[in-house]
Ligand SMILES: Nc1ncnc2c1ncn2[C@@H]1O[C@H](COP(=O)(O)OP(=O)(O)OP(=O)(O)O)[C@@H](O)[C@H]1O
């Protein structure tokens with residue numbers, strides 16, 4: 244029996260941990276939180292914060308030497324490529340190079356790598372101060388996007404217009420960077436796409452291809468808040484192919500020879516451009532639920548096998564049965580939640596696959612300033628994209644989340 248070490252036992256890792264167990268693996272979960280939902284499912288739980296590379300490496304090495312040899316290490320829906328790559332390197336397990344994980348953990352280093360390798364990206368520059376930001380804006384015009392170099396969940400990501408208070412914007416982005424570094428880049432207009440590929444011999448199979456919904460760009464401005472997404476994409480097959488090849492060359496540029504590349508890509512009038520590539524399985528129920536539901540591809544299973552040194556076949560990564568899948572989020576007015584109504588009724592609506600809330604009555608809904616402030620979500624399926632979206636919107640309109648100040 245092979246043993247797989249899973250870094251993170253968070254709620255979004257649960258379907259992946261279940262999949263690993265179904266595959267007959269012994270699963271060890273590490274997480275800083277012993278009550279993480281994945282901990283209870285694991286064959287063994289080891290306490291180590293997912294972001295703490297040293298602690299996780301020490302825990303995994305001790306386990307490997309003294310308890311039971313590990314055959315693979317992976318993270319599911321947790322943005323910790325450096326932790327995973329370092330454990331793999333230390334124990335001689337399959338994985339992406341540590342150098343690749345470092346690039347994937349630093350948006351500035353990543354963009355510099357892309358620039359060097361000729362990957363299409365927006366213009367970008369590090370920002371030292373709000374005065375510097377003012378100069379850059381004078382030179383490059385608006386709209387621009389400011390962001391911390393090393394955060395996630397769109398924390399500190401702002402769209403800058405002529406009227407934005409730049410002192411505030413710089414401070415806001417800066418507070419979310421653990422290393423105190425901020426960057427600015429050209430705002431890319433065009434359809435936003437999430438891709439998720441498995442690279443094998445540097446060829447990308449891309450079962451994950453989702454149109455992201457930014458209908459609330461103005462409502463939540465200057466914060467950039469995604470309201471879900473839908474599959475299959477409305478882009479033409481030729482456009483989809485261009486986006487996929489762009490994600491593939493970006494993944495390769497980072498040094499991913501065999502591994503997952505999760506892309507944030509914009510199809511601009513000048514062709515696809517890369518916002519970012521994550522060297523790990525996606526969160527937000529994309530890799531674990533939306534992709535298999537929309538395509539029939541068991542991407543998690545394939546990624547687990549890859550992490551064990553096995554080779555997924557081309558057939559298992561090819562889309563088998565495409566159906567419509569949509570996700571939408573709930574955005575009640577900020578305040579304390581007094582009630583969440585019609586949940587039962589909404590969950591019985593056609594095509595509802597998953598419906599859940601991150602906050603409950605008595606808890607606070609905060610103003611929406613990044614993706615972690617969304618209150619809950621629904622995932623629906625349908626015969627096609629349009630039906631799936633319609634069904635998700637029906638659920639959003641049925642659920643009533645009341646708040647008071
Ligand atoms: N230059 C840009 N042009 C257009 N949209 C952008 C740009 N930069 C970021 N965005 C949008 O904002 C989202 C969040 O930005 P980014 O990915 O840089 O931050 P993040 O903290 O990694 O967020 P997440 O974890 O949600 O990916 C992107 O996925 C994209 O939709």
Ligand SMILES: [Mg+2]
Pocket residue numbers: 507519
């Ligand atoms: Mg991102």
